[in-house]
Amino acid sequence: MTAILNIKDLRKTYAGGFEALKGVTLDIEEGEILALLGPNGAGKTTLISTVCGLVTPTAGTVTVGGHDSQRDYRAARELIGLVPQEVNLEPFEKVWNTVRFTRGLFGKPRDDAKLEQILRKLSLWDKKDSAVKELSGGMKRRVLIAKALSHEPRILFLDEPTAGVDVALRKDMWDIVAELKADGVTIILTTHYIEEAEAIADRVGVITRGDLLLVEEKAALMQQMGQKQLEVELVAPVSTIPAALAPFGLELGAEGRSLIYSYDTRAERTGITKLLNAIADAGLTLRDVKTRQSSLEDIFVNLVSEEPA
């Protein structure tokens, strides 16, 4: 796969002197879905805004489909659709007109059939002649998506598309994202919901205090999450792991009071019975047994809290 978006050492210091992006480097593959996770104020919106031209970067480069986002901004921006975090819409305008307006802004010729298709996909067709202010919050958010899709972008930015959206609508939104992906659209979305990233993303990025801490295939993260640990507490501490237990790849717990065994829950055989038998055969007595599973949430919380304030 080829990268459709290259972000290189992107920095943004706001006028007040606040450094919101501290050198973010990120390549996004054509057709993938990337979820950006991060606490409030991490810099997610700033990152998106800088790529889309709303915020002028202090340093660094952004290349969209091979076009530099500053020097060649027309070609770069034509490829991008943006759904902002805030619901910014003209209240008195009709849905149809506002969607048509966006298509025009991006230099695309009028195409009513295309707009109809988009509005139908977003279940907005029967609202096309309603004024925006007559719509519910969830519908307004979908109008924003319709606007962003109106000029047939190849990259779509969704800044917290499911914030304040009920469970049913969230599922709808995920379906929409999946359909867009099937159409070949590259999607970058931000979210505070880890299950959302799990449900729809191909890759997950974690950003805090202006730093991109991690970008990984979701599958690889799931692998980590699929790892479970079994901790066997011993009555009498040991100084080394008995040779008979070597095949299990155990770790020694604090002060030799426990043995820690890592295994994959999805494997056919976890090897737990064998291990417990082997421990008994080695003459060790068990006090307690605990299991622990790391989740994406744990990984996320760890990453975010490790950062010094």
Added chain:
Amino acid sequence: MNWAAIAAIYRFEMARFFRTLLQSFLSPVLSTSLYFVVFGAAIGSRIDEVEGVSYGAFIVPGLVMLSVITQAISNGSFGIYFPKFIGTIFELLSAPINFLEIVMGYVGAAATKALFIGCVILVTSTLFVDLHIAHPLAMLAFLVLTCLSFALLGFIIGIWAKNFEQLQLVPLLIVTPLIFLGGSFYSVSMLPPVWQTVTLFNPVLYLISGFRWAFFGIADVPIGVSLLAIAAFTGLCLAIIWLIFRTGWRIRS
């Protein structure tokens, strides 16, 4: 040039205007009629003629200019202030368009609205006075140029303004006095010499003078000077807007 974008902005802005067409139409008709009743009847009965033109007719160019300038500024400023205020400006900033295209769309629409109102006033005034326009084409050219240049000024005000008060401030505090002191309702030659000199620093004087020349063939300042003044003013506004978009002042962080 992204013509589709210019057309989209222009159409969107004009749609707003057409939604309130009746208001847009009625208020200038009403205010013009009032001016004719007050100025034309009350003052006109004392001042017969100004430089050979009946007072009622003499004030028509000033009246048209007064409304056109006010309208061009308020439409021009509101057109760009509103998206800034409600946040939809993000679309303009993320679209593949440059400052000239944004300006052409918004200022073009604001100028069109002002031009429409100028024409309404002109037609209304024929109900009160006999009008013979000496140079119709020059009249139209002056009118269009005024609409455009003041819509540009309005656009700058709209970007500068941080709240609705500021949006009203410039037109109220600066532009209206300039229009009234620019010879809308009198000939500068009627003023004491000191004030004549002061008035020469008022840019609106050149507009109204040139515009009046197009009507009656009489002017306070030479027509060439008027043209030069309006061209310089337009150029200055364009340069400022270019600078605003280059630096992102008050629109891009």
